[in-house]
Amino acid sequence: MPRPVHFEIHATEPERAITFYTTVFEWSFERWGENPYWLISTGHGPGIDGGLVQRQGPPPVTDAPVNAFPNTIQVSDLDTFTRRVTQAGGTVVVPKTSIAGIGWLAYCQDTEGNIFGLMENGG
Numbered sequence: 001m002p003r004p005v006h007f008e009i010h011a012t013e014p015e016r017a018i019t020f021y022t023t024v025f026e027w028s029f030e031r032w033g034e035n036p037y038w039l040i041s042t043g044h045g046p047g048i049d050g051g052l053v054q055r056q057g058p059p060p061v062t063d064a065p066v067n068a069f070p071n072t073i074q075v076s077d078l079d080t081f082t083r084r085v086t087q088a089g090g091t092v093v094v095p096k097t098s099i100a101g102i103g104w105l106a107y108c109q110d111t112e113g114n115i116f117g118l119m120e121n122g123g
Contacts, residue, residue, distance in 0.1 A: 004048060006051065007048060008052070009050065009053070009114060010052075010054075010055040010114065011053070011055055011114075012054075012112055012113075014036060014038065016111050016112070017052055017110060017112050020089060020110050021040070021052075025073065027041060028040070028041045029052060032051070035054075037051055037054075040052055047074075059112060062113065070114075070115045070116055070117055072105070072117030073116060073117065073118055074120075078096055078104045078118055082096065082108065082118065089111045091109045092107070092108050093109050093115065094106055094107035102121070104119070104122070105117055105120075
């Protein structure tokens, strides 16, 4: 069965986005080629790596419906990571919600206006 193998984050200000994701998740970024593109290593273990690219159009509009394919990141402690998001300049747009039999989920917005999920297993 086909599975996702790569993700991309679009950023109006790539260096600001790199700082955000490095601060929140400790991901590493490596410039790739001459184009404004960075490879993202999210660490060892289950999961996928991705890339960060210079946004070519307008950023997402705050309070508009999500027009994307949001990624959800598994975290060990949802409260800790939502705090990290806000401390790094992002916002929590859907607060911690219980998902029966799964755990807890929250949606956040990064410094570039992109929406992503955070999930803590348990429950």
